Amino acid sequence: MDVMKKNAVFYTVTLGIFWEVVYVMVIIGVGLLFAFAIKYIR
């Protein structure tokens, strides 16, 4: 693979991992929200 293509792959994969992190943060956000909200409501 030439350098250009290697860079493109590296960039795309890094971005992909980034978006997967974002998704997990949404899940964690849901957890935190529910955990604190239920304490607040009660």
Added chain:
Amino acid sequence: MVLSLALIVSSVNCYAQTSTSLDLINNAKHYDGKTISYKGEVIGDVMVRGDHAWVHVNDGIIAIGVWAPKTMIQDIRYAGEYHKKGDIVEVSGIFHRSCPEHGGDLDIHASVIRKITSGSSVIQPISRKKVYIGVFSLILVLLFYALKKFI
């Protein structure tokens, strides 16, 4: 006078009676917030965090985390693992079912840690039997593979 004597005796009893890990975990609600005594072997890693440390003590069933000031763990030399037998310690402290300071962890905040027995290194000599079987079986496998290939 009798009352104060009785109080002293009962608190000493509280200290002297050690609970097992199973007892503590199964009756966590009962022991929550109480001063207990727990005895076992130090295992794994002593995790120093600032001026305190986590020490895990296993009484033969499972390990429970003990949170203690650094000064209290200076005597601890050996933590049990494959190569080592850990120091046997007796911990007295407050038991938490769901420690508010540590994210709800079940733990013991130690007030006294007493080393009972010192641990040691357990050096295991290489088992001759295993070496022989290992090498012999390797030769068998290579022979069979060679046979298979060339016949």
Added chain:
Amino acid sequence: MIPKPQLNDFKNIGYYLGKIIIGIGLTMFLPFIAGFLLFNEPNPALDFLISANITIFIGLFLSWLCKTDKELQAGPAMVVIALSWLAAMALSAIPLLLSAHYKSFLDACFETMSGFTTTGLTLVQDLDHLSRTHNLWRHLGPFLGGQGIAIIAISFLVGGSGSLKLYLGEGRDEKLVPNVMHTARFIWAISLVYLIFGTLVLGWVGMSIGLKPKSAFFHAVCIFMAGFDTAGFSPQSPNILYYHSLAYEIVTIFFMVIGSFNFNLHYQVWTGNFKELWKNIETRTLLFVIMIVTLLTMVGLNKLGVYSDGMIMFRKGFFQLVSGQTTTGYMTIYAQQFVNEWGDLALTGIILSMALGGCACSTAGGIKMLRVGIIFKALRQDMKSAMFSPDAILVQKFHHIRTMFIEDKQVRAVLMITLGYLFLYGLGTFVGVALGYPLLNALFESTSAAANVGLSCGITDTSMPAILKVTYIIEMWAGRLELMSVFALIGFIVAFVKGK
């Protein structure tokens, strides 16, 4: 008339099974090398040398005995898969048995089946004194088994069209790229990239919480493999509670969740199709299901005042829940605390999350988000059609990499497998209750086994009756194979007995 399997069919199965067994034997050299070079544990290392040789010899012998040029048909391929899991279980148990940390061969088999199926229920004795070599093998099991034993074989040993049928028998519905060899290699590539990334992150966090570097990285490798492969093994007895660290828990949540993703999804996202993360039926269903079960569990926990503040609810309630949903099985509480403290409503919530499980084509278990999503869509379609005239034609779409229409054939297949899982959950529950365990406990543990979760409420213990151990082994095995390969094996046996 059922055609009776011929000698050639047996030979076919035996040949490919032998090849896979050789592959398993070769992987045992990893702990052998690590034991000698990294951990300075010669005796445990020798256990693996001996076991590797025994395994390779059996594999060589079998493939030599059953040498055949016949192409592998679909049915026999599934039988190979089913049997290879059993073979892997038994042969991988040998080094564990030699460690003297397991009460019996059955216990060691339970452990290896639990590892390869990425369940995580454990019967190890004195885990805190187990050698790193043996502990590495415990954690390597999920990593290898998670990538599919068959994929190991396909990647290196088998070529030609036999590969495709073996791969499909592995309980994975789809091909990532047309070439099966490429698919296998791609799954390995994703896993290796995350292995490096995960080890570095966990190692760094480990050092920051007080672990010495060598220890931090050993733990990092183990926790990553058991986390990303949604297994749930850990190197020390208190499981994730050992680390007493929010940072460690957050990182493990990350690996648990992405470990439960469909490998197709990883492929799409890693090749630039980021939108798929939000359009995909599985990621959407996962988010939706997590919201429901979190609500259930939080209400249940709050009702009994189990945890005093929001952060504790998150670290104890939500962590266990994500662990159950992704079918990992990591725990930051002790097993008995589920039963003693959580109460029935919260327990029901977590049992539901385990039962539904993670995404398809991943190491996660359970009914799978794809099926749950399709069932909901089909239900919606049926409800809509009830409102319209019988002549109206209604279509329901769903998006999974491509946008597709829901077809009756699909829904039927989905429902059959779902029923199969429910049957498995019930089977273990029935055996548990018959042996005297309380109903909810038995249901919890049975679901944990069949959905390859690994959360335990305390039933899994070396003292549990052998018949329950065998039941859970069967559940773990059948659950991992999504029942198809098991049906094929049963069908094969029936054909042999009754066929002409």
